Amino acid sequence: MIKFLKFIPVQLTFFLILGILIGNTYNFQTNLLFKIIPLLLVVLFILYVYTNRQLKSNLFFTSLVFAIAFFVGISAITFKNQLHQQQHYSNAESFEVSTNNIATISIKKELKPSLNYFKYEAEVIQFRNSKTLGNILLNIEKDSTETVLNVGDNLVVNASFYEINIPLNPYAFNYKKYLKNQQIYHQLYIDTNQFLKKPTAAYSIKSLAAKFRKKVTVSLINNGFKDNELAVVNALLLGQRQTISKDLLESYSDAGAIHILAVSGLHIGIILLILMFLFKPFHYLKNGKVLASILIICLLWMYAVIAGLSPSVVRAVTMFTAIAIGMHLNKPSNIYNTLVISMFFLLLFNPYYLFEVGFQLSYLAVFAIVWIQPKIVNLWTPKNRFVFKMWELLAVSLAAQLGVLPLSIFYFHQFPGLFFISNLVIIPFLGFILISGIVVIALSVFELLPQFLADIFINIIRLMNAFVEWIANQHFFIIKDIALSLVLMCALYSFIFLSFKWIEKKTFNRLVLVLLAFISVQTVLIFEKNKLQATNEFIVFNENRTSVLASRFGTDLSIYSSKDSIQNLYSLTAYVLGTGLNDSNKFKGFKNLYRFNNETILVIDSLGMYNFKSIKPSIIVLHNSPKINLERLLKIHQPKILIADASNYRSYADKWEETCMKNKTPFYNTMQKGAFILKE
Numbered sequence: 001m002i003k004f005l006k007f008i009p010v011q012l013t014f015f016l017i018l019g020i021l022i023g024n025t026y027n028f029q030t031n032l033l034f035k036i037i038p039l040l041l042v043v044l045f046i047l048y049v050y051t052n053r054q055l056k057s058n059l060f061f062t063s064l065v066f067a068i069a070f071f072v073g074i075s076a077i078t079f080k081n082q083l084h085q086q087q088h089y090s091n092a093e094s095f096e097v098s099t100n101n102i103a104t105i106s107i108k109k110e111l112k113p114s115l116n117y118f119k120y121e122a123e124v125i126q127f128r129n130s131k132t133l134g135n136i137l138l139n140i141e142k143d144s145t146e147t148v149l150n151v152g153d154n155l156v157v158n159a160s161f162y163e164i165n166i167p168l169n170p171y172a173f174n175y176k177k178y179l180k181n182q183q184i185y186h187q188l189y190i191d192t193n194q195f196l197k198k199p200t201a202a203y204s205i206k207s208l209a210a211k212f213r214k215k216v217t218v219s220l221i222n223n224g225f226k227d228n229e230l231a232v233v234n235a236l237l238l239g240q241r242q243t244i245s246k247d248l249l250e251s252y253s254d255a256g257a258i259h260i261l262a263v264s265g266l267h268i269g270i271i272l273l274i275l276m277f278l279f280k281p282f283h284y285l286k287n288g289k290v291l292a293s294i295l296i297i298c299l300l301w302m303y304a305v306i307a308g309l310s311p312s313v314v315r316a317v318t319m320f321t322a323i324a325i326g327m328h329l330n331k332p333s334n335i336y337n338t339l340v341i342s343m344f345f346l347l348l349f350n351p352y353y354l355f356e357v358g359f360q361l362s363y364l365a366v367f368a369i370v371w372i373q374p375k376i377v378n379l380w381t382p383k384n385r386f387v388f389k390m391w392e393l394l395a396v397s398l399a400a401q402l403g404v405l406p407l408s409i410f411y412f413h414q415f416p417g418l419f420f421i422s423n424l425v426i427i428p429f430l431g432f433i434l435i436s437g438i439v440v441i442a443l444s445v446f447e448l449l450p451q452f453l454a455d456i457f458i459n460i461i462r463l464m465n466a467f468v469e470w471i472a473n474q475h476f477f478i479i480k481d482i483a484l485s486l487v488l489m490c491a492l493y494s495f496i497f498l499s500f501k502w503i504e505k506k507t508f509n510r511l512v513l514v515l516l517a518f519i520s521v522q523t524v525l526i527f528e529k530n531k532l533q534a535t536n537e538f539i540v541f542n543e544n545r546t547s548v549l550a551s552r553f554g555t556d557l558s559i560y561s562s563k564d565s566i567q568n569l570y571s572l573t574a575y576v577l578g579t580g581l582n583d584s585n586k587f588k589g590f591k592n593l594y595r596f597n598n599e600t601i602l603v604i605d606s607l608g609m610y611n612f613k614s615i616k617p618s619i620i621v622l623h624n625s626p627k628i629n630l631e632r633l634l635k636i637h638q639p640k641i642l643i644a645d646a647s648n649y650r651s652y653a654d655k656w657e658e659t660c661m662k663n664k665t666p667f668y669n670t671m672q673k674g675a676f677i678l679k680e
Helices: 002-006 008-025 030-050 059-080 175-180 205-222 227-238 246-254 265-278 280-284 288-306 311-328 335-349 351-355 357-377 385-412 419-445 451-472 486-504 508-534 570-579 630-637 650-662
Strands: 100-110 117-127 135-141 154-163 184-190 195-198 414-416 478-480 536-540 548-553 556-561 586-589 593-596 599-604 619-622 641-644 667-669 676-679
Touching: 008 059, 008 335, 008 351, 030 059, 059 335, 059 351, 100 135, 175 184, 205 227, 205 288, 205 419, 227 246, 227 419, 227 451, 246 414, 246 451, 265 280, 265 288, 265 311, 265 419, 280 288, 288 311, 311 335, 311 357, 335 351, 335 357, 351 357, 357 385, 357 486, 385 414, 385 419, 385 486, 419 451, 486 508, 536 593, 548 570, 548 593, 630 650, 641 650, 650 667
Parallel strands: 135 184, 556 586, 599 619, 619 641, 641 667
Antiparallel strands: 100 117, 100 154, 117 135, 154 184, 154 195, 414 478, 536 548, 536 676, 548 556, 593 599
16 A cells, blocks of 8 residues: 555646645636646756756655646646636626526536426527537426427527525535536526527537437337336436436435446446457457457447446546556556546546545545455455355445445435445346346347347346335434534544554554544544534524524524424434534424524514514514514614515515615525524
């Protein structure tokens, strides 16, 4: 492992990642970067010539190379950011948010539809009369159109561009930040009267791949595939998860088998082995190995295109392309080197991959399998060959879980306790399922698929789904709602890493480092517990069509709502997980008067009662659209601030804001600014 850390691409990748993180946090002028990198390269060349190429032990040279990698990382994400390009539609002089604009957009990807809208990722190829670029989220009302839209279709739209909403409650999922990493900054909401489908003059590779996937889906439907079986085949072999039901997706997640539904390294590795077996006869021909390698790499990338070039597919195919080239050169390179080099070039190509959860989990899992799995296998060596193979497979699952455990808990807040059972049962048969699936798809496309063969494959997928659902229903083994902070996650990773370094070589110094890592975990836990107990706050949540208030003193959280059965509200769940509070919260009846520290909070509901002589509220919350004379209210109570929550009509809130501005009273609308938080 120490040798691995001394490997030059590892060090360059580290500084590249550091540069990407800095470049994503701060804005750098492109003109400045164009000057810095050439300057550093010139200095490097002069140093190289001046020292007569004796640079191995030159500290200045090493620092200079790392600085170049660092600034390359900054440049990569700066130049990749479409907002910095003059052609981006938002940089057009006539562009205004929430104002009708005429634009031509091209469908790039079909997304999972919501309850009311079909969703697509599209590119703005023309804004007004100018050619542009830039991704956008397209929402088309479901009831408004029966027009079938395909990848590659061009639409002329007349609609308003809207900002992506920020999360309006504390610790809620930041969809705006997620889309920003996809380079999507605005969205369109349209119906059939607001767009015109243009004839497509040319086809792109992505549109041809989408047409092929649609043809495969239609042929499978004609052979009896439907519902969950069809959705799983689409995910397993074609990389399309849009049609998988929410319940089935949750079942795979709870069973610890969600990675099976994403075309990734596991799938590409199996396909590579199949292709190597099929092209083995080529090795007996002159230059046959070269031809076989070229064909294998081309077929892998062809499959990647068919699967939609998702980040997981691109990662896996890039890595296995390097492995295939290494095999052809008879230089089966160190797997660590292959992984790092593939990561370096992927991040150089698209630095935004770094912020994708799948990218992080994928590389952590593979690194853990390569490094930790042999150590787990060495703990026990059964004599029976079958038992040994099962033990190796279990070791792979354990190593992968150890590698991704802190990060997956940080993102998803749960741990599937029976993950090893689902992986032990499914993974040995996954190769057979993939081969069978490829054969079934090929035969169905050419209308040569016998019905009995289709029925057998349908029952195999159905059986796999039933097994996964059975595992997911063992709720006792699924640990949910686990709160884990970023600092604690890093401390846990340091403990896991140093523990296995000690197992690798049991020395006193390494044992000391393990103990220090363990103490750091305990220190973080104590610090976070003290911080939790010292926090007091009063919150007015932004919850649609209802009022939810919370009063928190340390770990004691009291929740007040105007409606019953709010225990499963996402806003409350996100708050509890984000703060690290336990789930034993007190749900109390909604009141009109609250006291928090030195503040008196009055809630005025639809009855409009507020003229209490014995009460002098400092904060007033308007709830359920009360019909009141706001000017009189402000004169009587003169509150520090007036709050309107999401239970009110928007038109009422707009009028109240105007009145407050007129009377110079601070106004807070949770529908615009998010939850109101009053701290001690």
